[in-house]
Amino acid sequence: MALCLVWGATAVPAQAQADPAPADDAFAQLLENARQGNEAGDQQVGVEQNVCQVSASELVELASPVDGVIHAMYANRGQRVKKGELIAELQAEVEKAQVNYAKVRSQSQSSVEARKRQLEFTERRIKRTEKLRAAKLMTQEEIDTLETDRDSARLDYEAARENISVMKAELALSKAQLADRMITSPIDGVLIEKLLSVGEQVDGKAIALIAQLDPLFVEVSLPVAQFGKYHKGEKVSVNFEGPNLQARDAVVSLVDQIVEPKSKTFGMRIVLPNPDLAIPAGIGCHIQFLSPNKK
Structure with a gap:
């Protein structure tokens, strides 16, 4: 028995009428365009947009070179830390x-x-x-x-x-x-999470998680049809999903030379300065190429 939709007295097959995509699916549609290749967008510089993901440029699980019991913790969650700053101290x-x-x-x-x-x-x-x-x-x-x-x-x-x-x-x-019993940060960053507390045994376990958020990495996945089209040095505009986040210009720093065979995509990395830490890591985004394509 065929499934149908009834409107008034007229029966219309369900497969004959496609519901319009809700506004909430705009990002999903953008992702689909990135996977399949947006041919219409490829025809004009500055028109194509590609889904991307913002990530920390470094993510460090801070550990100790020796075993021991934590005597003190000197940084809290969300605190900015400098390279060489004391984060934790073991009993010494x-x-x-x-x-x-x-x-x-x-x-x-x-x-x-x-x-x-x-x-x-x-x-x-x-x-x-x-x-x-x-x-x-x-x-x-x-x-x-x-x-x-x-x-x-x-x-x-x-x-x-x-x-x-x-x-x-x-x-x-x-x-x-x-x-060795004074645990310091190896990078400038933000302490994301304390994994151990005062009085706990280290015993090879990570003490804290520190993320470097300046600069950020913007990771882009492009369809194989665009391989060789963009190169290191391309100028882009990065637009973010979050509210009250203005687009920022950046430059492509890396284009992978290997295509992922299952998804038929290759990666691109953009280094995005973030001195005020206004852009959070993990947020979705899309990029717009601004510089002319290099043949």
């Missing part, structure tokens, strides 16, 4: 104590000064006996004793100086071990 009482101990040892010069004074004393003794040695009023055994004392003092002095160098290296190692 032992590491701090090691740094202080190594610092005291490396700054101690008493041993070096003592060995230096001993060396200077033996050198003065040898100098005072120069006339006696010249006049052959000293035995060879006495001369050998003085020279041996001087050589031993010199070795002790060099060993003390080397020991200070070792202590400074130990201090640098202790500072590095302490720095």
Whole structure:
């Protein structure tokens, strides 16, 4: 039995009349045009529009190089952070104590000064006996004793100086071990989510999620029919779905050289400056090419 629509007394087959697309489906229609290729839009520069997606240029799952328990968190959700800014700190009482101990040892010069004074004393003794040695009023055994004392003092002095160098290296190692427990942001961005809280064990888990929102990446998927038509450096206007978001001009930074075989599309990336963070990542958009097509 055929399905039909009844209007008054007239029966019309359902397949013979297509309902007009609602206004809410405009974006869906635009997506369909991007998949199939909008031939009418390709005929004139500045007319074709292609669906795109705004994304963060970097998304970092902040982790720790060592295991431990979180002692403090210094950034909250939605907070802007700078590269190198301290985000979290693991418990580090032992590491701090090691740094202080190594610092005291490396700054101690008493041993070096003592060995230096001993060396200077033996050198003065040898100098005072120069006339006696010249006049052959000293035995060879006495001369050998003085020279041996001087050589031993010199070795002790060099060993003390080397020991200070070792202590400074130990201090640098202790500072590095302490720095591993201070988790800093590797990028300028916004803290999107705290994944762990104070008192929780890190144990290889991510601590926070940080997104770089300046610049943003605008990812576009174009039909294979347009492959080779656009190149790096093309000027575009990016129009956003959200209310009160004005279109922004940008430049194509990357055109993929590989076509996705299932969808018969290839990707294009646009770098979009966003210093005021007015454009949110994740929002839908469409682009309009502004510069002449390159053959």
